[in-house]
Amino acid sequence: MADQENALNLVAITKVAIKYRKHILLITLIGAIIGLVLSFLIKPKYEAFTIFYTPANNSISKSLLAENNLENFMRYGDEDQIDQVLEMLSSDNLKDKVISKFDLTAHYGIDTLSKYPKTKTRAQFDSNTEFKRTDNLAIKIAVEDTDPVLAAKIANFISLSLDSIRTNIQQGRAKQAYEIIKNRYQKKQTEVDSILSQLSTIRQTGVYDYEAQSKVLSEAIVKAETSVAAEEARVKVYENYATQLPDTTMIKAKGRLAAAKATYRSLKPTVNNFGKQSGKYLELVAVYDKEKESLANLQIRLESAEVDYRSSISQQFLIEKATVPEKSTYPNKALVVFLFSLSAFIISFLMVCYLEFVLPKFR
Incomplete structure (x- = not known):
């Protein structure tokens, strides 16, 4: 029914x-x-767009200066880094930069004396722009405007501004790292200079090469002691036979003994000083070698940090630059x-x- x-x-x-x-x-x-x-x-609107890939957030110094690491410099960013870029594109800082550059408040016909003109301009800007991830993990910046030339200019300017923002963020952190490492490097350099100054003072006392001097002085003092002992024994023998030997023989023997003792006495202070100073010298040399290696490592890190701080590279792989659209989309x-x-x-x-x-x- x-x-x-x-x-x-x-x-x-x-x-x-x-x-x-x-x-x-x-x-x-x-x-x-x-x-x-x-x-x-x-009133028709025209859409201009630019497409680019974001690179991985790698250190310039590590990517370019390290051996066999150039592939990291050419690597595309992952999804997390793409999300970071999209977040930067949506920031009020970037919006205000574009609005100020092209005077969009006047272009959109928003009265600056009305309530919340900045908020209204941002809202209009948001409705005219779109930032999205493509299926191939690239980023697309699309801008709609009644002026096709302005739409292309805004799209390209956003792309350039994003590059500048990412560069400034990275260089800001790189500068902090550079200043920290530079401060440590300078302190380490002061420590090394202090050690060199102490070594210089010790060298002025006659200790400048422990191994070579130790060998030479050891041989010299042993030789001097042996010579004194030999000459003393010879004099004693000569004294036992003094009546049978010419006077000149005894005089020469005593002269050689006096010379041997003088040589021994002259070496003794040098050997004693070497013994006192060599311990400190060896300690300072060991510390110096360690600190010099540490200073060399800091210098390498400082040079790398300076490259990251003072150098800048493009923060995007540009696929398509925005051009003036010929046909309206709205x-x-x-x-x-x-x-x-x-x-x-x-x-x-x-x-x-x-x-x-x-x-x-x-x-």
């Missing part, structure tokens, strides 16, 4: 639609004409006409149904 009633209602509605078909078609046509007129009255005239036509058709059809089925019940 219900199916029969539905069939009868559908038949009745169809008959009414056929009965008033001219009226419905006329109203639909009027709607289409209104949509067509409005589609030409709406409004879609065919869609506007279709929507107005459909709306007019539905309204006219509902009016006919109301007149035929609803209104008679109230009479």
Whole structure:
């Protein structure tokens, strides 16, 4: 029974639609004409876009100066880094930079004396721009504007500003690292200079090469002691036979003994001083070698940090630069006409149904 009633209602509605078909078609046509007129009255907008890949956040020094590491310099950023870039693109700092550069408040016709002009300008800017990740993990910056030239300029400027923002962020951190390492390097250099100064003082006392001097002095003192002992023994022998030897023999023997003792006495202070100073000298040399190696490592790190701080490279792999669009993307005239036509058709059809089925019940 219900199916029969539905069939009868559908038949009745169809008959009414056929009965008033001219009226419905006329109203639909009027709607289409209104949509067509409005589609030409709406100020068109043009879309310009730029596409680029974001590089991985690698240190310049490590990417360029390290051996066999250039592939990291050419590597694309991962999804996390793409999200970071999209976050930067949505920042108020970047928006205000673009708004100021192109005076968009005036361009959008926003009264600066009205309430919240900056907020309104940002809202209009947001509605005219789109930042999104493509299917291939690139980033697309799309800008719509009534001025096609301005749309292209804004898109390219956003891309350049993003590059500048990323560079400034990285260089800001690199500067902090550079200053920290530079301070440590200078302190270490002072320590090394102090050690060299102490070594210089010790060298002035005659200790300048422990191994070579130790060998030479050891041999010299042993030789001097041996010479003194030999000459003393010789003199004693000569004394036992003094009556049988010429006077000159004893005189020469005593002269050689005196010379040997003088040589020994002259070496003794040098050997004693060497013994006292050599311990400190060896300690300082060991510390110096260690600190010099530490200083060399700090110098390498300082040079790398300076490269990261003072050098800058592009923060994007540009795929497509924004160009001036030739064709507007808004409004879609065919869609506007279709929507107005459909709306007019539905309204006219509902009016006919109301007149035929609803209104008679109230009479």
